[in-house]
Amino acid sequence: MTIPAYGVRSRRVRPPRATGLAARLRPFAVVALVVTVMGVPLWLIVSTAAKSQAEALSPDLSLPSRWRLWENLAQVWTQGDIPAAFLGSVLIVVPAVALVLTFGSMAAWILARRASRLTAVLYALAISGIVLPPAVVTIVLLLRQLGLAGTLTGMIGVYVGIYLSTVVFFVTGFVRTVPLSIEEAARMDGAGPVRVFVSVILPMLRPVLATATILICLYVWNDVFYAFFVIGGRMDTLPLNLFQVANAGLYLNNWHLIFAYIILMSLPLLVVFAVAQRKIISGITGGAVK
Structure with missing residues (x-):
């Protein structure tokens, strides 16, 4: 028969923290995942919009032989x-x-x-x-x-x-x-x-x-x-x-013009997002110090 020991505090057993190489690489893995999910579609749009009509027939992630982004944007703006x-x-x-x-x-x-x-x-x-x-x-x-x-x-x-x-x-x-x-x-x-x-x-x-x-x-x-x-x-x-x-x-088969149009159409949203994001941060900061 075991007699309980009174006056002895029981200690909680905390789970071991993740240490070693896996813990150090975890932030880099998260950043790489976010960059891949968001960066690949963005690069596809920009690279395709900077290509010629022949190069953009099959949109991919390859670099254009010559950057024509401003030319394509100007053509879309006028036409x-x-x-x-x-x-x-x-x-x-x-x-x-x-x-x-x-x-x-x-x-x-x-x-x-x-x-x-x-x-x-x-x-x-x-x-x-x-x-x-x-x-x-x-x-x-x-x-x-x-x-x-x-x-x-x-x-x-x-x-x-x-x-x-x-x-x-x-x-x-x-x-x-x-x-x-x-x-x-x-x-x-x-x-x-x-x-x-x-x-x-x-x-x-x-x-x-x-x-x-x-x-x-x-x-x-x-x-x-x-x-x-x-x-x-x-x-x-x-x-x-x-x-x-x-x-x-x-724009039939002109994928470079379609993607250039998408870039022009998305620029105002990027401005709204940048302004609203600053408002969110300032609002949260202002509410924290009230």
């Missing part, structure tokens, strides 16, 4: 009617993103602060658009009934309705982490609901709104499916213009 398509994309993306972020953040603030069965039902309905894809035929018929088919307003309304659920989902969870005492202090100072939202809540939402901006800009800027059925033939966007010139035979 592909990019300025008009770029203006059409901007006229749709900017109002759509602004309206989605404004209405979504306001609705998310109300849904996060009011706890009731009705609010829970409304929140479930608000985020149902994430899992329930909209019917294109129904959207087109509804826009025709409203007289908005083929118009800029109708296209903006479609994007607002589609991606409003995404903003509500992201912002609601973020608002719930903001202490309610901050809003109560603002109300005690005489601030109304609009002033509380604009001056107190909205500045705290910069990180999550920056993330939502990147996602929605990516979706709307590259969309060709809904734009084709709503405004196709009446107004050009960059994806629609690429689709039309490719079908018209202008």
Whole structure:
């Protein structure tokens, strides 16, 4: 019979840490994996866009015999009617993103602060658009009934309705982490609901709104499916213009021009990502020192 030893502290046995060559090579393996996943497609686009038509017939990762990137970009800019398509994309993306972020953040603030069965039902309905894809035929018929088919307003309304659920989902969870005492202090100072939202809540939402901006800009800027059925033939966007010139035979078997067009179409998204990424970092840093 064993007598337990009292007064002796039991020590936890910690699992041994990974040591040796495997632990040292793990960060390099992760970096190599990320570079491979992201770098190979990017290099394929850039290298193909810099080749001649003969070299680009079968796109691969090989180096071009002579770099023609600027020549191909200039040819696409002049022949592909990019300025008009770029203006059409901007006229749709900017109002759509602004309206989605404004209405979504306001609705998310109300849904996060009011706890009731009705609010829970409304929140479930608000985020149902994430899992329930909209019917294109129904959207087109509804826009025709409203007289908005083929118009800029109708296209903006479609994007607002589609991606409003995404903003509500992201912002609601973020608002719930903001202490309610901050809003109560603002109300005690005489601030109304609009002033509380604009001056107190909205500045705290910069990180999550920056993330939502990147996602929605990516979706709307590259969309060709809904734009084709709503405004196709009446107004050009960059994806629609690429689709039309490719079908018209202008870029037939000209993979170097297609990839050059993709580079020009992606440059505005890279600028938005760079700006929004800085906002995310500054927002997180500012919230950490409050």
